[in-house]
Amino acid sequence: MRVAWMSVLGLAVVTSAAIACSSSGSDGGSSGSSGSTSKDGGSGGPKDADVGDGGIGNNTDLTILPDRAYTGFDNGAHTFAVPISIAGAKADLKLVASDPSMVDIKTATNTNPEAAGTDEKWFLVTTKKAGSVTLTATSGGTSVEAKLTIAQYTSARWDTGNTRYHNAAAGGDPPCAQCHEKAGGADHSPLTLSPVDDESAKTVITAGIINGIPVNKGNHKWEATPSELDGLVTYLRALPPRGIAATK
Numbered sequence: 001m002r003v004a005w006m007s008v009l010g011l012a013v014v015t016s017a018a019i020a021c022s023s024s025g026s027d028g029g030s031s032g033s034s035g036s037t038s039k040d041g042g043s044g045g046p047k048d049a050d051v052g053d054g055g056i057g058n059n060t061d062l063t064i065l066p067d068r069a070y071t072g073f074d075n076g077a078h079t080f081a082v083p084i085s086i087a088g089a090k091a092d093l094k095l096v097a098s099d100p101s102m103v104d105i106k107t108a109t110n111t112n113p114e115a116a117g118t119d120e121k122w123f124l125v126t127t128k129k130a131g132s133v134t135l136t137a138t139s140g141g142t143s144v145e146a147k148l149t150i151a152q153y154t155s156a157r158w159d160t161g162n163t164r165y166h167n168a169a170a171g172g173d174p175p176c177a178q179c180h181e182k183a184g185g186a187d188h189s190p191l192t193l194s195p196v197d198d199e200s201a202k203t204v205i206t207a208g209i210i211n212g213i214p215v216n217k218g219n220h221k222w223e224a225t226p227s228e229l230d231g232l233v234t235y236l237r238a239l240p241p242r243g244i245a246a247t248k
């Protein structure tokens with residue numbers, strides 16, 4: 001799963017060598033090198049670095065992903081939740097919010113194949129209010145932080161998004177569901193989309209570019225009105241993160 005974070009975060013985060021090294025180190029070589037998603041295809045550099053960094057011995061570093069995440073709140077009409085993964089943690093791991101009234105934090109499991117064999121611990125963070133909140137993971141005397149931005153949405157936005165998602169555009173472009181709801185359809189749940197802000201998420205839909213990386217070989221330029229785009233982003237943020245289930 002860290003592979004999926006990397007596919008979105010990859011090139012955005014790689015500019016920070018420290019983050020790239022510590023997260024790849026904690027991944028272990030197997031998870032990094034088994035990453036074969038199409039979006040990872042062009043980023044041979046970071047994957048090679050994974051292998052090289054293994055010898056530095058920083059694979060006990062505590063890391064949190066994504067360290068910046070975007071979600072929403074529509075006064076309870078829909079559930080907005082983001083998964084958070086932590087690598088390099090001991091059994092004393094805790095994840096707490098700077099303002100506990102804003103989010104509900106539960107431990108979680110990740111049943112996606114990419115997560116198998118990693119040491120990542122998963123949490124599901126569900127929103128209770130709009131605003132900004134810092135999540136702090138602490139283990140073995142170290143802490144790492146993630147910033148969560150919770151946008152205020154209306155449930156009408158979700159309705160508009162749901163309609164476009166399941167119907168063709170005025171000009172004839174296909175329903176999103178035609179590809180994304182079929183078995184094995186590309187994941188755009190918060191598991192992959194939460195590291196991306198709303199504007200960038202719209203660019204993925206209309207221009208097929210996510211943080212500079214082409215989606216579906218750039219063949220992802222869909223017609224949507226501005227209000228449909230607002231709605232689609234709201235709809236996608238309210239999808240259940242794929243393969244993530246709260247355990248308590």
Ligand code: HEC
Pocket residue numbers: 008038039165174175176177178179180186187188189192193201204205210214215216217220222224232236
């Ligand atoms: C013809 C099939 C098709 C249609 C129609 C389609 N998509 Fe996609 N979409 C894809 C594929 C394939 C990918 C992933 C490609 C990849 O991983 O490189 C993708 C990726 C995405 C992503 C990025 C996922 C991520 O987080 O990495 C988002 C967001 C997305 N689609 C939203 C939409 C929305 C919203 C619509 C409707 C307006 C839509 N798509 C219509 C095929 C489609």
